Amino acid sequence: MHGKRVLLIVSGGIAAYKSLELIRLLTQAGCGVRCVLTEGGAQFVTPLSLQALSGEPVHTTLWSLTDESEMGHIALSRSADLVVVCPASADILARMAQGLASDIATTLLLATDTPVLVAPAMNVRMWQHAATRANMATLRDRGIHVVGPDDGIMACNEFGPGRLAEPPVILATIASLLAREPVPQDLAGRHALVTAGPTHEPIDPVRYIANRSSGRQGYAIAAALSARGAGVTLVSGPVSLPAPPGVALVPVETASDMLAACEAALPADIAVLAAAVGDWRVTHPGTAKLKKRPGQPAAPLSLTVNPDILASLSAPGPRRPALVIGFAAETEDLLANAADKRRRKGCDWIVANDVSLPGDGSPGVMGGDRNQVHLVTADGTEAWPSLDKREVADRLAARIAAHLAPHSLIRNSP
Template identity: 60%
Template sequence: MLASKRILLIIGGGIAAYKSLDLIRRLRERGAAVTPVLTRAAEEFVTPLSVAALTGEKAYRDLFDLTDEAEMGHIQLSRSADLIVVAPATADLMGKMATGLANDLASTLLMATDTPVLCAPAMNVRMWDHPATQRNLNQLQADGVRFVGPNEGDMACGEYGPGRMSEPLEIVAAIEVELGQGPLSGRRVLVTSGPTHEPIDPVRYIANRSSGAQGTAVARALAALGAEVIFVTGPADVPPPLGMQVVKVETAQQMSDAVDAALPVDAGVFAAAVADWRVARASDKKLKKSRDGMPALEFAENPDILKRVSHMETGRPALVVGFAAETDNVVEHATAKRGRKGCDWIVANDVSPATGIMGGSENAVILISDSGAEEWPRMGKDAVAERLAARIADALTS
């Protein structure tokens, strides 16, 4: 809960500003006091009256309002909060913060404070991917600004990709973490994600269709609950989450080594689609066609990371979660896998082509545990991740 905590909420100008109204409601439900600041652009999307009504406090708007300066100067306003939240944090606001501009009330408050700052970015995917935005992001992170999101999905402009502002409850969870309120605060969790690439020669490799989207979402959801997350990822299609230690690998052996380096942890979530086999003797030169026909490839078994960690005699995580991507008899195969590997839970799903799950934005999983098989409804991968993270938090704290 956030009782007695004061949040200074800076609302930027973007279509995602409408989510700030729900964010205020969620914060107030948890006992937080919210002081709102609107940019001029924000007033094009939400009104000062609606914001003031929900917060129960005056909505600050103008740097040169003499009445406001007499009652509470902008310096005092910037330092009276426990946390400053910028939601939505537009490309313009991030640019001002990164370069030290202070030409309106919002940017001046952000320059005049020593209070921690949490940003929830929201913008078009092209704007988010632009080198200038990424430079600003790197600078702000180096300056100690924390971030929640952005998420990936459909946008109001009709495009798809990273740039959607995190949902209000995700932002609330991040706020709780920043203020030391998250249920996983002080816990260390390892998450593996993405495929592995097993080389045949310098230009060819064996891989699978995993995008890394579900593992990335799980890591983000665990971090939002306060966990210190070590994220070990193969060459995934989706970018790694922000605000955590990221270890990038290519092969199964490299992933196994990275897992060893990350231990000990309180929980391990092994969402990576690790290749079962590798080429025993990969060529150091590109293989050529020849009159002798196709080259013979000899395979060797890759390390079984999930099984090895599950059977550790010392240093085993308190909770080990594996994943099983199946195309038939999902519960039967996943239950058998849990028995072979020795892990506590298996998150199983049907990835046959007709489901559209492999590489898609949704998932339909079955949680296999000592309690049996629990089928979850089909939902977005972020929602699956949040539900799984909540279950992990319950298991580690009960």
């Protein structure tokens, strides 16, 4: 880390005192540190403490006549190799997710094009609240790096997740991020087709059959392939995620819509079919809302099998992508079912994950933040560790690039 520069944002929370130890560790490693202290953070540590340890002036306001005479917050946001928010309170995470610019910290976070690492710290109930979970999912989808939080006893005498990761752990994460090399452009000139999210199969004008897929894994894969230079078409079912930068988004609703959009996106070198497509649709959806009548039985629903998108794109022919990858979300006999699915569908690889694993947000749980997958190919099975969905996407994109490297370009990106 010698010669690298970190911009450290200290937000409010009792864990702010640990930011002093982090500054000491960073400077000992030869890393330059400049600090931004929020109004809340100043209730726990002082600008003088941060300045004494960092050896640099501490920035506390957006309204400094001296700094802002040259748009200091813009320069500050782009002068570092990494921006670190430690501790990251529930409040600053929420403002980051909403794109607010209400003080110097959130303004420079919105203005920066530098990688950002957050180290959350808050009460366990705040960390587990649906709003915080949604904010964290949004930030991860935007490429924000996260370290922690840990389980442990808190200042409020409650126990659970929400405790700030220890400074040595944060330091190691910073070192890892600063050591990263630029993403190789080894998929440049290739066209990738990615599907993501659920499908909605209408029952009537107001009801539909769906599943719990969030679309995050497919969106992360589209972003990872694009980062390696591929031209990416993302065919997505209904989700609340922004399109990754540089990716052509095609929104659809039903499985039939998705198949048509996939066929329209061909030819492609790569097809990664991560969408959780509904297996069935209602044969004759109601044209008006189905009514529940007292004393009458529930309206019967006749179901029809949906088109098989994975099998269709895997079928031999001149428009078949060179590499077709399917996903298998299983609740039992994971590897056996995934291997059988690969053979039946005719695809090249299957990414399999067990969605029966217990726990809110646990690896593999549908809609969670992490995945623990197995990559099933004709050569065997690779077991991957539990990873953030973006890390799964990065690893899969690297694996795809390595596989296609010996092969000549067969399709040009659109």
